[in-house]
Structure formats: C-alpha cells, structure tokens
Amino acid sequence: MEQSNAPLSSPEETAVLESLFQQAAEGMVLIGPDYTVRKYNPSFAQQYVAPQQEILGAKIDTIFPDWEPV
Secondary structure, three states: OOOOOOOOOOHHHHHHHHHHHHHOOOOOEEEOOOOEEEEEOHHHHHHHOOOOOOOOOOEHHHHOOOOOOO
C-alpha cells in the first residue's frame, strides 16, 4: 500500500461530507467529550427536539434523559 502525503480532507471532500450530514434523512448529532452537542443536522432537530429548545451546547442527557455513556 502506498502512502500519500495528501491532506486528510480537501475543501471539496469537506463540502461533500457537510452536505451529506446536513441532507441526511436520519437525525445525526455530534457530541464532544463533555457530552455537549457540538453539531446536529436538520433531521435531528425535527425528530427529537421541540423547536424552542436550544440544541447547540446542550448536554445530550437534557435531550435524551435516559441516555448514559457507553
């Protein structure tokens, strides 16, 4: 296997991944090591959270009270 010195992610790849994340039919959320929401897609907001609830920066267990780290 050849090694490449290419960057891990080009701007084009980043744009494609962001588009996939934003347009996914399934709700997706990224949480940080402190269990706060760092990023979420529109499907997540529609499926799991009331419109008036703040999502970004919220602890994941405030959105899913039964959630426990694995």
